[in-house]
Every structure is written in C-alpha cells, then in structure tokens.
Amino acid sequence: MVRLVLVLGDQLTPDIAALAVADKRQDVVVMAEVMGEGQSVAHHPQKIALILAAMRKFAAVLQAEGWRVAYSRLDDPENSQTISGELLRRADAFGASEVLATRPGEWRVLRDLEDLPLSVNLLEDDRFICREAEFAAWAEGRKQLRIEWFYRDMRRKTGLLMAGGKPVGGQWNFDHDNRKPAKRDLLRPRPGDVVPDAVVEDVLTLVESRFGHFGRLRPFRWATDRAGALAALAEFVAERLPRFGEEQDAMLEGEAFLSHAVISPYLNLGLLSPIEVCRAAEAAWQAGKVPIAAAEGFIRQVIGWREFVRGIWMQEGPAYLERNELGHGRDLPAVYWGGETRMACMAAAVGQTRDLAYAHHIQRLMVTGNFALLAGVAPAAVHEWYLSVYIDAFEWVEAPNTIGMSQFADGGVLGSKPYVSSGAYIDRMSDHCGGCAYKVKEKTGAGACPFNLLYWHFLNRHRERFRSNPRMGQMYRVWDGMDEAHRARVLEGAGQLLERLDRGEVV
Ligand SMILES: Cc1cc2nc3c(=O)[nH]c(=O)nc-3n(C[C@H](O)[C@H](O)[C@H](O)COP(=O)(O)OP(=O)(O)OC[C@H]3O[C@@H](n4cnc5c(N)ncnc54)[C@H](O)[C@@H]3O)c2cc1C
Structure with a gap:
C-alpha cells in the first residue's frame, strides 16, 4: 500500500523522521506550496521566497535520490491551497490512506493534520538535541526552569567544549567577557549575498505577483540549499565568530549583521543541523582561530537557548500562544x-x-x-x-x-x-x-x-x-x-x- 510522506517547508532534512522510516520504492513524498500557509500571517516576502525556493531545490534532491515526489506548485490550478487539501488530493490520486509526517512546528498545522480523515502517523522531530521526553524529564519537579542548568546538561550530553567531564577553560559561561558596545572603527566583514539563480528568480516573480505583505522582496540575499547554507556557516566561522561574543549585544546604525551568525533560517528550515554548527565553532576554537568566549557564547545560543525555547514550546502547548499574564491590550503601533x-x-x-x-x-x-x-x-x-x-x-x-x-x-x-x-x-x-x-x-x-x-x-x-x-x-x-x-x-x-x-x- 502506498503511503504519503509529508515534508513541510521547514523539514528540508534528507533524514528527517518521516523520510527515515518511509520506503523509497513505494511511498510518495508530498510537498505543497499553499496560500493557506503563505497567508497564515502576513509573512515577509523574503521568508516566503526562501521557503518556496528551498522546497523546490529539496524536492529536486529527493527526486535525484530516487524518491517519487508529488510536488504542488503555488500556481498549479489544481492546488487546493491548504496542506490538508493537498494530502487529500494526493491520497485520492495514489489510492493512499496513510500519511507519514514529522511533527510540525506550529500547533495550528498539527491540529489540521490530526483532523484529517486519513491515518496520520506523526513522528517526533528528532533534529533537536534535546528530545521531548528528555526535556519533560529535566523540567519535572523543578520550581523554575532556568536556562543555565539546562545548558550545562546539554554540554554534558553533547560533549561540546568539555574535557574529562568538566567545561574547558574552567568555566561554563564566558558571558562576562562578552557583550561590549560596538566600535565603528573596526573593519567588519558583512555576510556575503547569494546571487539568485533561475529557481530563485522564478519564485521571486511568483511571490511578487501573489503577496503584498510588509517587507521588501529584493534584493534577495539568502542561500536556498544545503551547499549555500554550509558556505554561509563556513564564512561566519572564519570571519565573524571571532568577535561574536563581544558584539553580541551591540547595535550600530547601518550594520545589520555585525558579528552575528545569520544562520537561523538555515537551521530552522533543516538545511543545517544544530550539532554541526556547534562542532564547527568548537573546531575553530580548537584550531586556535577563535577565543573560547566566542565559541562558548555561540554554542550556548544553539544548544542552550534554541533547545530550551523549543522544550518550553512543547511543554506549554497551544494555550501558551494566548498567555497574557500582565493583561496588556494595546494595539501594535x-x-x-x-x-x-x-x-x-x-x-x-x-x-x-x-x-x-x-x-x-x-x-x-x-x-x-x-x-x-x-x-x-x-x-x-x-x-x-x-x-x-x-x-x-x-x-x-x-x-x-x-x-x-x-x-x-x-x-x-x-x-x-x-x-x-x-x-x-x-x-x-x-x-x-x-x-x-x-x-x-x-x-x-x-x-x-x-x-x-x-x-x-x-x-x-x-x-x-x-x-x-x-x-x-x-x-x-x-x-x-x-x-x-x-x-x-x-x-x-x-x-x-x-x-x-x-x-x-x-x-
Ligand atoms: C522577540 C524575539 C523573537 C525571536 N524570534 C525568533 C524566530 O522566530 N526564530 C529564531 O530562530 N529565533 C528567534 N529569536 C531568537 C534570536 O533573536 C534569533 O535566533 C537570532 O537573532 C537569529 O540570528 P542569527 O542567526 O544571526 O543569530 P546569532 O545571534 O548569531 O545566534 C546564533 C544562533 O543561536 C540561535 N539562537 C540565539 N538566540 C536564540 C534564542 N533566543 N532562541 C532560539 N535560538 C536562538 C539561533 O539559531 C541563531 O542562529 C527571537 C528573539 C526574540 C527576542
């Protein structure tokens, strides 16, 4: 029996859970560009373009690896413009009744999948260093969830910047060396821009014609595939990581990126993995190319903050989106x-x-x-x-x-x-x-x-x-x-x- 393997726009990782358990010889990968997602909020045009271009390139990679991919383009007249609608359409076309899916990162999308009149096998998204049950066990019984303790456990778990069970450099956190105001007199390498190729150009034209949301679409500077994301990571580690820590909190007019990594879209789409970006920072420190405070500060953001907020999102559930402890009600200016x-x-x-x-x-x-x-x-x-x-x-x-x-x-x-x-x-x-x-x-x-x-x-x-x-x-x-x-x-x-x-x- 054919199964549908759903791959969402932020699940562009070749061994993501649903693909890892699917069978290339018989299952069909479903990927869909839909207005329902593009308009769920007024997404920035560059964000929509990044996701669509990266999806198209990822689908081509899967096809080259022998997967059958049913890909819905945004301008396909048959497109129902919702993920559920596309799954139902494909289920009908392929005679499928079962869907393999990796847990989505939005409660709304999860609800839609759970409501489908198909058998949906939802698998945990294992691209995170801290698994759901592990976070729950860590949080259990704690009066307050504090990042620093969580972070130390993630250091122990991954072995990043650890030697003999102890943090290298004799301390867990080098924040006191970091966070200085920026100085204008230094030469600051800006992240390189990726010139749009034909796939990206097609998508840019499409986005231009369909979405009038807040934000400029061009110039579009983002990488849209794994090779480009890896190049962005390498460039960050070589050129900006050395000053990452000290400039982490600084702001300068006209200097949008300072010494930041500018890799979050690649991590969040699945083009880079959290552990590989941390290993790259650790290796740069081991090679004597970056100070410990910079490598530690960066790694803390990724295995500390990024994993911690994900744990909280999972733990708190959809009601979290409605929280308003301070009773604030003013409109957004x-x-x-x-x-x-x-x-x-x-x-x-x-x-x-x-x-x-x-x-x-x-x-x-x-x-x-x-x-x-x-x-x-x-x-x-x-x-x-x-x-x-x-x-x-x-x-x-x-x-x-x-x-x-x-x-x-x-x-x-x-x-x-x-x-x-x-x-x-x-x-x-x-x-x-x-x-x-x-x-x-x-x-x-x-x-x-x-x-x-x-x-x-x-x-x-x-x-x-x-x-x-x-x-x-x-x-x-x-x-x-x-x-x-x-x-x-x-x-x-x-x-x-x-x-x-x-x-x-x-x-
Ligand atoms: C109000 C608010 C909204 C935010 N919304 C998002 C969001 O939608 N998506 C997102 O990825 N990050 C978000 N962040 C966290 C953080 O601002 C971004 O991850 C970061 O600015 C991305 O740029 P960078 O890659 O240059 O990060 P860097 O400053 O260079 O940090 C390196 C990496 O660490 C991770 N990281 C750092 N801080 C955080 C954090 N607080 N939470 C999670 N990951 C972190 C990111 O993956 C980032 O790429 C938000 C922060 C705030 C205060």
Missing part, C-alpha cells in the same frame, strides 16, 4: 509596520526588518520587544508581528521568545524577570541615540526618550507583580527615592505618550 517614527532605534530596527527580514537578538529583545512591553501591547499582536516579519520565524521558536522572553506574558516560565530597560541601555549598546530626535539624557518633558518615560510607567503600573522580585527590587528603590513631583511628571509624560500612540500619532 503603526511604526511596527513601517509607520513614521522619531525614535532612531525603532526606525533602524524596523527599517532593517522591512529590508532584510532580519534583526539580531538585541534589536528584537531590547528595542522592538522592549518598546511593545513597556507600552503594554497585547502579546498576541506582538507574537503575530514577530511570526510575520523575520526570515527565521517559526512558531516553535518565535512564540517562546516573544510571549515568554520578550513580553513576559507567560508570567516567568521562560525568564525570571521581564527584559525592560530605559533609554540608557540602548545608548550604552548602540550609536542610535546621538542622531535621535529625542534626548536619551532627558527623563521628562516632550523631548525625553520614550523608553525613559515608559520604563518607569511600566514598573509603576506593575508594582504589585514585580516589587518582591529579587532582581527588580533595586529599581523600585530607585523609583521610590525620586522626588514625588519628578515621578508625577514622568508618569504624566508617559501617559501622554501612550495616548498619542492610541491616537495613531507619530511617536
């Missing part, structure tokens, strides 16, 4: 969709997101995320934005980062305190403030940096929730120590700013 703003840091982060579908972690967390949290935007709206606009955005990784880490909407499942800051942090880590219409040193009045006003407004309105948090007590003491008239002016200024946001005025 227009600036997020490219509306005018006088804030230099927001203009840089959103402009870059529109042009490149990329912003690095600190821009996402401490600029756009911080602003949304301080302003009290509804977490579901923030989640939808992050899921839409980034090249690497897939629910399993985006949702815990947004709802948990960035918006504290899970009440502390992922992090022990909200990531909020005033303008001083952005000023320290970036060169945005010098050219901003607002003054970062001003704490009150019309010219004050909005982050300064909103920061205290946030702390003040959530006093009951956070004042006994040991990591926040100091800030409440600072606030309480301020002159009462000053505090009133800060709160009044913040209130006016929020009213302007609500009226859709430029902030």
Whole structure:
C-alpha cells in the first residue's frame, strides 16, 4: 500500500523522521506550496521566497535520490491551497490512506493534520538535541526552569567544549567577557549575498505577483540549499565568530549583521543541523582561530537557548500562544509596520526588518520587544508581528521568545524577570541615540526618550507583580527615592505618550 510522506517547508532534512522510516520504492513524498500557509500571517516576502525556493531545490534532491515526489506548485490550478487539501488530493490520486509526517512546528498545522480523515502517523522531530521526553524529564519537579542548568546538561550530553567531564577553560559561561558596545572603527566583514539563480528568480516573480505583505522582496540575499547554507556557516566561522561574543549585544546604525551568525533560517528550515554548527565553532576554537568566549557564547545560543525555547514550546502547548499574564491590550503601533517614527532605534530596527527580514537578538529583545512591553501591547499582536516579519520565524521558536522572553506574558516560565530597560541601555549598546530626535539624557518633558518615560510607567503600573522580585527590587528603590513631583511628571509624560500612540500619532 502506498503511503504519503509529508515534508513541510521547514523539514528540508534528507533524514528527517518521516523520510527515515518511509520506503523509497513505494511511498510518495508530498510537498505543497499553499496560500493557506503563505497567508497564515502576513509573512515577509523574503521568508516566503526562501521557503518556496528551498522546497523546490529539496524536492529536486529527493527526486535525484530516487524518491517519487508529488510536488504542488503555488500556481498549479489544481492546488487546493491548504496542506490538508493537498494530502487529500494526493491520497485520492495514489489510492493512499496513510500519511507519514514529522511533527510540525506550529500547533495550528498539527491540529489540521490530526483532523484529517486519513491515518496520520506523526513522528517526533528528532533534529533537536534535546528530545521531548528528555526535556519533560529535566523540567519535572523543578520550581523554575532556568536556562543555565539546562545548558550545562546539554554540554554534558553533547560533549561540546568539555574535557574529562568538566567545561574547558574552567568555566561554563564566558558571558562576562562578552557583550561590549560596538566600535565603528573596526573593519567588519558583512555576510556575503547569494546571487539568485533561475529557481530563485522564478519564485521571486511568483511571490511578487501573489503577496503584498510588509517587507521588501529584493534584493534577495539568502542561500536556498544545503551547499549555500554550509558556505554561509563556513564564512561566519572564519570571519565573524571571532568577535561574536563581544558584539553580541551591540547595535550600530547601518550594520545589520555585525558579528552575528545569520544562520537561523538555515537551521530552522533543516538545511543545517544544530550539532554541526556547534562542532564547527568548537573546531575553530580548537584550531586556535577563535577565543573560547566566542565559541562558548555561540554554542550556548544553539544548544542552550534554541533547545530550551523549543522544550518550553512543547511543554506549554497551544494555550501558551494566548498567555497574557500582565493583561496588556494595546494595539501594535503603526511604526511596527513601517509607520513614521522619531525614535532612531525603532526606525533602524524596523527599517532593517522591512529590508532584510532580519534583526539580531538585541534589536528584537531590547528595542522592538522592549518598546511593545513597556507600552503594554497585547502579546498576541506582538507574537503575530514577530511570526510575520523575520526570515527565521517559526512558531516553535518565535512564540517562546516573544510571549515568554520578550513580553513576559507567560508570567516567568521562560525568564525570571521581564527584559525592560530605559533609554540608557540602548545608548550604552548602540550609536542610535546621538542622531535621535529625542534626548536619551532627558527623563521628562516632550523631548525625553520614550523608553525613559515608559520604563518607569511600566514598573509603576506593575508594582504589585514585580516589587518582591529579587532582581527588580533595586529599581523600585530607585523609583521610590525620586522626588514625588519628578515621578508625577514622568508618569504624566508617559501617559501622554501612550495616548498619542492610541491616537495613531507619530511617536
Ligand atoms: C522577540 C524575539 C523573537 C525571536 N524570534 C525568533 C524566530 O522566530 N526564530 C529564531 O530562530 N529565533 C528567534 N529569536 C531568537 C534570536 O533573536 C534569533 O535566533 C537570532 O537573532 C537569529 O540570528 P542569527 O542567526 O544571526 O543569530 P546569532 O545571534 O548569531 O545566534 C546564533 C544562533 O543561536 C540561535 N539562537 C540565539 N538566540 C536564540 C534564542 N533566543 N532562541 C532560539 N535560538 C536562538 C539561533 O539559531 C541563531 O542562529 C527571537 C528573539 C526574540 C527576542
């Protein structure tokens, strides 16, 4: 009996679970480009193009390896434009009643598969270093889930940067050597752009004609196959990894990538594996090409954060997407969709997101995320934005980062305190403030940096929730120590700013 083997657009790994158990001689691989997915949120055009081009190339690889692939193109008139619809159509055509599928990274897609009137054999996605049961066992009985303990277990499990059961260099975490403000005077190699080939060009034309979502499609710079992804990894390790750690939190006008890896889309599509990117960083350290702090910092992001957020997403289930612990309900301000703003840091982060579908972690967390949290935007709206606009955005990784880490909407499942800051942090880590219409040193009045006003407004309105948090007590003491008239002016200024946001005025 023929079985259908579903391969989704972020499952482009030749030995992914469903392919690993399928039989090339009789089973049919189903891959489908569908509007239902392309429009599930307003995905950035570059993200749609990346996925479609990478799917087409992956299908060609499978065919060359002898697989029968039933591939639905977006513009195929027979295309039902949903994954379920395409599975049913193929089931009918091939007389199949069974589907082999690897667990999808979105609860919505999982529900659709479970609702199919076919027998669906859902297999665990084993591309993660930490398996589902392993995370559950690790989390069991812990009062708080903390990344550092999880990370150490992943180091022990993988043996990365370990010698004789101990961390190399004598410590687990070299963060104190990292995270310096960026300097402009250094020569900084930018990641190379991949010139679109014929397959990519076809897809770009298709995306141009079908999707009018926020974001520029061209220039399109991404690799769309394994060879290109491997080249991007090699280039990162050789050219940017040495300074990865020290520049991890820095922001510079016009320098979107700094020393970041820019490999998350390749990892998330399955073109690169987490263990191989870590081994590459480890090998560069072993060869004396990069400092331990850089290699360790990078490996921590991948086997620590990436695996940790995935574990939380699995553990918390679909209800996590609705979490709103702080009761925030404001609409997402227009600036997020490219509306005018006088804030230099927001203009840089959103402009870059529109042009490149990329912003690095600190821009996402401490600029756009911080602003949304301080302003009290509804977490579901923030989640939808992050899921839409980034090249690497897939629910399993985006949702815990947004709802948990960035918006504290899970009440502390992922992090022990909200990531909020005033303008001083952005000023320290970036060169945005010098050219901003607002003054970062001003704490009150019309010219004050909005982050300064909103920061205290946030702390003040959530006093009951956070004042006994040991990591926040100091800030409440600072606030309480301020002159009462000053505090009133800060709160009044913040209130006016929020009213302007609500009226859709430029902030
Ligand atoms: C609000 C918010 C939303 C985010 N949404 C996504 C998303 O949709 N998809 C996504 O892959 N990452 C997301 N992240 C995490 C992180 O910002 C990106 O992984 C990173 O910016 C990708 O760029 P890079 O490859 O240059 O990463 P680098 O900074 O060079 O880091 C190296 C790798 O580590 C991994 N990594 C680092 N931090 C995280 C993290 N917090 N969670 C998971 N993996 C991490 C990524 O795979 C990344 O490629 C989000 C972070 C925040 C604060």
